[in-house]
Each structure stands twice: as C-alpha cells, then as structure tokens.
Amino acid sequence: MEEIFKRNGFELSSNQIKLFEIYLQELKRWNRVHKLTSIEDPEEIVIRHFVDSLTLSWCFVQKGIDIDGKSVCDVGSGAGFPGVPLKIYYKDKIKLTLVESIAKKCAFLEYLKVKLSLDYTVMCKRAEQIPENSFDIVVCRALGKLEDIVPMLWRLSRQFVFIMKGRDLPEGYDYCEINTHDIKNNYILFLPKTT
C-alpha cells in the first residue's frame, strides 16, 4: 500500500499507513454484508478511494487555504470518502464532521472511528437538517447533481466548498485539475464563499 501512495505523490508515516491498512480491512469485511462500496479489488480501493480522497489536500494548497484549525464537513460521506482519509492525513489539524443519512453507513463510520482511534463526529441525518454556516469548509464526492447540491453545501459553509467531480468539468466554476500516477484528469470544483 505504501508504494501506491508514494507513486501517487503521498509520503505517509508508518502510523498513517497502518491506519489505512485497518481501514481497508474493515471496508472489505463490512462490504461482504453491507455493500458499502462497489469497488472490491484492494488496489482499486486504495487508488480510487484513499488516494483520490487525499488529492483534495493538493487543491487546498493550490487555492492557498491554510487548513490548520478549520472545521471540515464531508457531506454524504458514505463509507468515509473523502473525510476519513483527510482525517488520517491531517490528524488533529482539522475538526472533522461526517454527514450521512443512511443508518448502516453511519454505523460503519462510528465503528471505524473507534477502530482507528480517530476523533471525528458523525451526524446521521440529512444535510438539509443541519443549521446554516455550521462549518468553515464543506467537501463532498459523488453526492448528486450540481444544481441540487451547490445550494445545500453553500448553506452549510462559512468559507469554502469543494466538490470532487471526477472527470466531469462543468463550465463556470473555479477548479483544481488533479493528475497523479493512477488518477488522470480529475477535477475538484472550488467555490469560495468569501468572494
């Protein structure tokens, strides 16, 4: 696993690698019963879930955002992407909240939190039920159609919204383009609320 992170530009500590290994094991174990992700091949999970989630950190840097001390909310986190990999990466630098409306996915996120000894909050509800301006930064991946999700994410955020869009780049948005060894031409939309 370390080699996959390395070739994609992420030098992680042995403790971070250990946490990702436990995450992978638990994801595979829960997937047998609960079908949390359609990706089953371990290498694909590392690339398409773990590495892909971490590419958000490059977009923060590219857009000049100091993440230190920020509250970050991952809306529609599912099995924890991109929020949990970001928490493993940034550790106590960020205060992370995962918002997810499906109970079995929330149960996995709560279980994972204990298993990885990570400090994050799981809100098992719809994002629409959360008060506005609750978080500094709001992020999401594979959440839904832009016209539906932008107002919802915008409402929750005090400063910035990041939307991981994969290869699909809509017109009219500021964005980061992501290219790594294994991930090509991916886009992350950047919506600063302060401008």
Ligand SMILES: C[S@@+](CC[C@H](N)C(=O)[O-])C[C@H]1O[C@@H](n2cnc3c(N)ncnc32)[C@H](O)[C@@H]1O
């Ligand atoms: C396609 S999955 C993506 C999961 C994860 N972000 C990923 O990229 O693997 C979308 C997730 O968003 C959740 N979701 C969709 N709309 C939501 C809302 N309004 N509030 C909270 N969760 C929502 C769904 O339950 C689902 O788990």
